[in-house]
Every structure is written in structure tokens, then in C-alpha cells.
Amino acid sequence: MMAPFSLMSVGANLLVKSLGLFSSVSVVRCSCVAPVLKCFSTSTGGPPKRPLTGYMAYVKEMHPTTTRQNPGVKNVEIVRKIALQWKMLTPEQKQPFQNASLASREQYKLDLEKYKAQLTPEQTAALAVEKRQKLAKRKAIKKKKELNSLGKPKRPRTAFNIFMSEHYEEAKGTNTQTKMKSLRDDWVRFSAAQKQMYIQLAEDDKVRYKNEIKSWEDHMVEIGREDLVRRKAKRVIRAKTTKDTKKKSKITVLKAKAPKKMTGTAVKKTAKSTK
The missing domain is CATH 1.10.30.10 (High mobility group box domain)
Structure with a gap:
């Protein structure tokens, strides 16, 4: 039985952000607040990277080996194989990865507090605006998916x-x-x-x-x-x-x-x- 698609989708998306083939440390990105943050991200090093979940820590560790064992296989299939392996692990086998995730989460909270402490009021306000915009965008995407699933007719074309x-x-x-x-x-x-x-x-x-x-x-x-x-x-x-x-x-x-x-x-x- 395959792992839930939502789990696989999360794995596939996060693989583009957290593995060796991922992008570098996340930085603040928002065109509307660019003037405020123009020199900010480089001077402060950007916000701390979000910690991986226990599952994603497992994916990160297993991805190189699974890729070598399956040459030519698409990345999404690699993630599905790893998701299936994770599902078959016992709670004891998953525990080290989950413990590592908890420790990373605590460290992330401390790093985030330090990061926020060095921000100017303008930078804090700009980040708040960006956060609201991201939340609104996620809600819009979620609503669009819901409407599509309910079969809402497409708007007329010009x-x-x-x-x-x-x-x-x-x-x-x-x-x-x-x-x-x-x-x-x-x-x-x-x-x-x-x-x-x-x-x-x-x-x-x-x-x-x-x-x-x-x-x-x-x-x-x-x-x-x-x-x-x-x-x-x-x-x-x-x-x-x-x-x-x-x-x-x-x-x-x-x-x-x-x-x-x-x-x-x-x-x-x-x-x-x-x-």
C-alpha cells in the first residue's frame, strides 16, 4: 500500500528546499517590501531555516542512497519509495529521527528569537506584511482547489x-x-x-x-x-x-x-x- 499522497507531496516539495540538491538558506522574499529589506537579508544572514520533521529528516538521510540504487528514476518516485520505507518502520526505528526533529525545533525557536531581536521596527513591519500576504495566498490556493473539486464552472473567456x-x-x-x-x-x-x-x-x-x-x-x-x-x-x-x-x-x-x-x-x- 502506497503512502498517502499528501505525505508524498510534502516530501517532494520539501526535497527542493532541504536536501543537498536544495536551495541555500531561505531568505526573506517579497517584492512589495523589497525597499525595506533590500540590504537586510544580506546583513543579517536571513531568518533561521525551519527544522525538518522526523519524516523529512529520514528522507534527507535516505535520498542519496535510494537515488544511487535507482538510477534514472524520477525524483517523485524516489520520494514515494522512501515514504513507503518510512511507513514500514517500527516506532522504535522512527524515534531517533523524531528526537532529532524535536531538538532542532527547540534550537529553531532560540535562533528565531535572536533573529527577531536584531530587526528594526520597519523590518518587523515588513515581515508582518509578507506573512499576511503568504497566508492570503495559501488561502486563495486552498479555496481554488476546493472549488475545482466541487466542479465550479470556468469563467467565460474574452x-x-x-x-x-x-x-x-x-x-x-x-x-x-x-x-x-x-x-x-x-x-x-x-x-x-x-x-x-x-x-x-x-x-x-x-x-x-x-x-x-x-x-x-x-x-x-x-x-x-x-x-x-x-x-x-x-x-x-x-x-x-x-x-x-x-x-x-x-x-x-x-x-x-x-x-x-x-x-x-x-x-x-x-x-x-x-x-
Whole structure:
């Protein structure tokens, strides 16, 4: 049985950061706070490197040997083999790696405190901004994955998007940037008649999206995920629900006021009393 994909994915991603074939010590990276941190990372040496987990410490140790034993095998497969080996270890065999991870974690806390102590207020503020941006980015990625798993329809494409997808391969240029520039120049040179076909396709795609997103949002409401529905659609749904509720209440009131039909006996008694 293979190790969980999440475990393997973590291993594969961290291998690019913590093994010998990894990058050097992490430094603060954020374009928006670059002016504040321009000379900061080189003067301070950057923040301390995060400690490895027990599993990643095992991966780091086993990776060179496993790679030599499996020449030509892709890195992701190497990680899967190591993940399977880790899963088969006994708790006693895993303990040294987990102990080493705990010790590294304690040292990391001390190093981090020292690192923060030497920061200026501007650098501390810049790091806080970067942290919030990274958190927001992770949340956005997580939400996008969730929406994809729930089958949310793709947004409609613009006329230029459709043109670009059709002509990207044949566009001039050796990389994405030059190809995109070439396509934009071609699009600008197009006449209104030449653009019309793509404009019509874009309009058709808007209709497709409108129908699909309505069906999808109705389904989200049915399964209790109204939080994923657009605000405008929520207002329409709530207005419809309120209208239906009022209509039902009105029918109930009318039924309550309607006179009861008298039975034959009641009719006779009423007739006698009138005499």
C-alpha cells in the first residue's frame, strides 16, 4: 500500500528546499517590501531555516542512497519509495529521527528569537506584511482547489483569450513573454471584421457560463454550501425564499378564515332554532 499522497507531496516539495540538491538558506522574499529589506537579508544572514520533521529528516538521510540504487528514476518516485520505507518502520526505528526533529525545533525557536531581536521596527513591519500576504495566498490556493473539486464552472473567456489559445503555438517568439507580445500586436492589427468571430465566441461563452454557474450555485445551496454562492445570487435566492414563505403564510391565513361546512344535523338544528 502506497503512502498517502499528501505525505508524498510534502516530501517532494520539501526535497527542493532541504536536501543537498536544495536551495541555500531561505531568505526573506517579497517584492512589495523589497525597499525595506533590500540590504537586510544580506546583513543579517536571513531568518533561521525551519527544522525538518522526523519524516523529512529520514528522507534527507535516505535520498542519496535510494537515488544511487535507482538510477534514472524520477525524483517523485524516489520520494514515494522512501515514504513507503518510512511507513514500514517500527516506532522504535522512527524515534531517533523524531528526537532529532524535536531538538532542532527547540534550537529553531532560540535562533528565531535572536533573529527577531536584531530587526528594526520597519523590518518587523515588513515581515508582518509578507506573512499576511503568504497566508492570503495559501488561502486563495486552498479555496481554488476546493472549488475545482466541487466542479465550479470556468469563467467565460474574452475574445482575446480565445484568439490567443488558437494561435499561441504558431505565435512568433521563443518564450511565453515574446509569444504574448506577438499575439497582442497581431490582435491590435486585426480589423473589426476579423475580431468579430472571436467576439461572438466570447458572447457564446458568457451564455454557457451563465447557465452553468446558475445550475452549480443551485446545487451548492442544496448541499449546504451557500457560502460559495455569489452575493448577487444569494440575494435572489433569499428573495425567492422570502416570497415563497409569505405566499405559504397567506394561504394558511386564508384557510384559517374560511368558514366550516355545516353537517346535515347542524343545518336542521339551525332551521329549528329560526322557527
